[in-house]
Amino acid sequence: MGVSGCGKSQLGAALAARLGWPLIEGDSFHAEANLERMRQGIPLTDADRAGWLTRLAMELGDHPGGAVLTCSALKGSYRDRLRAAVPALRFAWLDLDPASAQARVGQRPTHFFPAGLVATQFEALEPPHGEPGVLRLDALLPPAELAELVLGWMARAEPCTLVTGS
Numbered sequence: 001m002g003v004s005g006c007g008k009s010q011l012g013a014a015l016a017a018r019l020g021w022p023l024i025e026g027d028s029f030h031a032e033a034n035l036e037r038m039r040q041g042i043p044l045t046d047a048d049r050a051g052w053l054t055r056l057a058m059e060l061g062d063h064p065g066g067a068v069l070t071c072s073a074l075k076g077s078y079r080d081r082l083r084a085a086v087p088a089l090r091f092a093w094l095d096l097d098p099a100s101a102q103a104r105v106g107q108r109p110t111h112f113f114p115a116g117l118v119a120t121q122f123e124a125l126e127p128p129h130g131e132p133g134v135l136r137l138d139a140l141l142p143p144a145e146l147a148e149l150v151l152g153w154m155a156r157a158e159p160c161t162l163v164t165g166s
Contacts, residue, residue, distance in 0.1 A: 001071055001072060001073035001074075001079070001091045001092070001093050001094070001128075002072065002093055002094035002095065002096060002139060003072065003074070003096060003101050003118065003121035003122060003125060004072065004101065004105050004117070004118060004121050005096065005100070005101040005102070005103075005104035005105040005108075005118065006094035006095075006096040006101065006104075006139040007094050007096075007104075007139050007143065007146070008026075008070040008071070008072070008094060009025060009027070009070050010143050011070075011092065011094065011143060011146050011147060011150070012025070012068045012069070012070035014143060014144075014146075014147040015068045015147055015150060015151070016067075016068040018147065018151060019066065019068065019151075021063070021065070021066045021067050021068050022063055022067045022068070023067070023068050023070070024056065024059045024060065024063075024067050024068065024069040024070070025070050026052075026056055026069060026070045026071035026072070027070070029052055029055045029056055029059070030052055031051060031052065033048075034048050034049075034052065038117060041116045041117060043117055043120035043124075046075075046077075049078065053078055053081045053082065054081075056069060056071055056082060057081055057082055057084065057085035057086075058085070060082065060085050060086045060089065061085045061086065069082075072121065073091060074121065074124045074125045074126065075124060075125075075126045076126045076128065076131065079091060079128060079131065088133075089133065090133040090134070090135070090154070091128060091131075091133060091134045091135070092135045092137060092146075092150045092153075093127070093128055093134055093135065093136045093137060094137055094139035094146070095127075095136055095137060095138060095139055096139035096140070098118065098119065098122050100139070100140060101118050101121070101122075102115055102118045102119075105118050135149070135150060135153045137149060137150070
């Protein structure tokens with residue numbers, strides 16, 4: 001989970017491959033109307049995201065053996081909706097600063113999410129401090145290191161920890 005540009009898709013794909021679990025790419029489940037809103041630089045509202053979160057929760061529920069979901073899950077209520085579908089759900093939070101997110105999104109010219117919306121992600125973000133089952137990661141760490149940290153955390157089944165870069 002995390003803001004646009006934090007590396008969710010890259011980390012998710014690596015984890016799914018290593019775990020042998022299906023990858024549920026959250027962006028693939030947005031309604032076309034929501035994609036068009038974002039392309040036009042219009043931020044999504046809670047109401048816009050409601051159906052998307054319902055679809056993602058259903059997808060998670062369809063994979064009782066495990067799955068990797070890439071999803072911004074910016075608000076506590078969004079994470080709670082996903083946890084309602086899978087109570088043991090855990091979140092790897094790719095924590096990223098606004099300038100880095102802006103730079104990364106700006107380097108993806110063909111992506112539907114424009115750099116102009118990055119600030120709105122930070123406005124909506126409710127960091128999951130103190131929530132159970134959350135691993136906070138420095139999104140600027142190398143992708144391979146991030147994957148190893150998540151896999152190690154999953155193996156230890158720790159409820160919460162903090163990992164930052166140097």
